[in-house]
Amino acid sequence: MNRKQIPLVAFALLVSSCAVGPEYSAPQDTVGSAFLNQDVTGVDAQGGLVSANWWLNFNDPVLNQLISDAQNQNIPLQVAAERIKSAEAYQKAVASFKVPTISLNAGATSYQISENDPLAGPLVTPGEFSGLTGGDALIDNQYDFTTVSANISWEVDVFNRIGYQAESAAIRAEQVAIARSALLTLISSDVINNYLQYRGADQRKDIANETIASQQETLKLVSSLVKSGYASELDLAQAKAALSATRSTLPQLEIAKSVHQQRLAILLDTSVAEIGQRLAKPQPAPEFSGLIPIGMSSEILKQRPDIQLAEREMAAINADVGAAIANKYPKFYLTGSPGLLAGDFSDLFSKDSAAWVASVGASWTIFDGGRSQALVEIEESRFQAAALNYENAVNTALNEVETLLFAFGRSQELETLVVQTRGHADTAVNKANSLYKAGLVDYISVLDAQRQQNLIRDSEVAAHLQTAQIITGLHKALGGNWKVK
Template sequence: MSELMSFRVQAIRRLPAATTLLVLALLVGCTVGPDYEKPSISTPDAWHSVIANEVEGEAPAPLQTWWTIFNDPVLNELIEEARESNLNLEMALVNVREARAKLAMKGGAELPEVGLSANVSRTKVSDNGILSQVAPAGGFSSQGLFVFGLDAAWEIDVFGRITREVEAEGARYEASIEDYRDVLVTLYAEVALTYIEIRSYQEHIANAQANIKVQMDSLDLTEERFNDGLTSELDIVQAKSNLYTTEAAIPQFRIRLNAAYNRLAVLCGQDASTLRSRINASSTLPLPDMEIEAGLPADLLRQRPDIRRAEREIAAATAMIGAATAELYPRFAIQGSIGLDSRSIGTQFDATSLAWTLAAPMHWNVFTAGRVQDNIDIKSEQQQKAMLEYRLSVLQAIEEVENALVSYNESRIRLGHLKQAVKATETAVELVTVQYDSGLTDFNNVLDMQRALYEQQNKMVSSSTEATRSIIALYKALGGGWMTLDGKVIASANPVVSSPQ
């Protein structure tokens, strides 16, 4: 036996029996339950969509500031204002601070609890009570008692129950950070989508107004030809019908435009009238002026907050299995108190007034009718549920990215064809109008071309909007809007939110 081991044995022998039991428990203590292992899940080596190779250029937009690809100062300002003033984001940050406070509170269970107590009392025993036979001739006198002391209790985490609970709370705190980031990613996407929607409705209204001007010119032309006896009143009525139909479309666009303004105001935490004055200055629908970056499918596991949160939920659930398992074993603690008790304030602080106790209690749930094991089973099933939710979140993320890639690609192709169609139809409207004015064709051909032009212009705006929405959806699906660098959240978060390591 080594000298050190001999010394330990002799020291243990000198301890009281209860303390000896506690020390032995500490020497053999362990953290029970399964240790967390990060789940492995297979992802594709590359995106299936052929457009994935095309969207990765030499100078792609950085994922954490993807909105800069539109080169739109107004959109950049709105993103920043939403980050500073959005109430959902503020609530998510409050949740992070709450989770951090819970972690601190749970971590305090690993340390001793110390309390200070003091009491001043005066009592008198009844002369006719249970002590009446020994009462003095003049009866019992009242007596005072002055008490001042400290109480302490410390649960020794022999089998890791507290450790596992702290571990679980830490994982929940990190999950709350991912919740914050998820709100951030969604917020940026919603601001951009709503802004794009506003620009889209503005272009629809501008197209309608431009077509109204052309149709009013056609109405004037039919009236001139009617007055010259070159055509019938039918042409005038048809021209008016076409004009009024186009004018009737504008109120619907204005209703939707107003709703979009109000929704953007809520997202940015400000008044809608302020936004109108800024956004009405231009009605251009922004399009990306640089290549976009899709990355690799495996990057989703590191970037998407909902996947990161789901992984942290598995860690918390795993730790709670250990906390539940620890209930199968005994709990050990150290309790003690020290104080000064005296019947007279004058002798309160004398050495003879010192009183103290020291105890090492142990509690063991020997029989619980299976409740402890049932709780372990519950925590195990909760861990399996968390694992399934993690796998589901990965699959859904891959689905969203693939859909956004295909949508962006097909919308670009459709937009190119519609631009050619609009250009050709504009020429056709000019030609058929000249032919009608020359009497070479009837007015129905003019109406058909004007209607076709208006319809194709609206389709082109819708296709352009859809392509832009697909880009936003892609970056949202990729978890764009934040990044981790040296443990900090860049371009997104309050400094209180740190990256889980």
């Protein structure tokens, strides 16, 4: 290496990783510490973050196993896991450009120069230069040699361009992992909701069958009364119409059960028959017990995947801005090829066989019509857009939680009112039947009481399902880790 090159190399090493891009700091949000609708039954405002396996509070072993299997078997989740591996490998590939690249070469070469070569031929032809060589060729026409060498190349990352690119790639790998966590939450909540809806449809079907059995008995009674002259044909027609109306709900409930069963099979990547076996034992939709810990509104910013993704997007683009700025500055390169060269293999490793080539260089685009600056401005604009998206994600998250908290409170009130109404409806049916048998009211009163009872029982199941779905949605809105432990 020439002595004049040494100061340039030393300079490159000393100023390596001299970052020229903007520093990044995560946004500091000034959100309130409490939710406006946190004072509702079933919520613990001081409970901290949502705990993993929160669905255990449904006290349903079948549901617990379905969620566990879905998290282990779901194909989109497996694809997301492979994407994490790919993103991590890409990050390693980008980071590898920060260190020298070294390759080894070895080989044996034999070549012969043709005497008919128009340029070199006279040099290897005996007698061509006899006056100088006494009749011998000026040079030999055949050569054999062996080499062992290494090629070393390194871009000295003076202005941290490669460093920024590696940082961006690392953040992108983090985003892929966060996205998988969000997908896991989405799939788990989908399993819960479909399971609840399946159990609800099954329960509503049982109610409909019980109502049908009751209406069939009533129809027999009305038929006998018509024959005896104590009831009219109108009473008989109305009894038949009520029975047909109730029967017409069964196909809809069967469709609902089938849809949710099919959806569960897809989520668990299994057969519909296998899901059917798991759900074969009838049981009502599970009841949720315990309190929902919501913590402070500021804690949501730390545990919601969409907010985490938005913040990491800002960090990644900030690194892209740094890379674009650094790309405007000179690039410095060091290369070297130390090796061994000998005509005889036995001499290859002697000290006299050493050979090397070393170089240092720089590249700097001093004029490109403003292209480099335009690329910087593009990245800066992307950063501003990412910052706005982050702000929107925060506002959306907080509003979503507030809405679900309000809905949770009202849904519980609805359940309480429906249960009270159910009690009144049961009393009304019993009294109507008694009065009808005593001949004090017509059958229209009985049919109306039974219709109201049927509607209220169905509404009771629907209200319970609504509350359970809001509970699932609220846990989803609060974020947190949904991984089965």
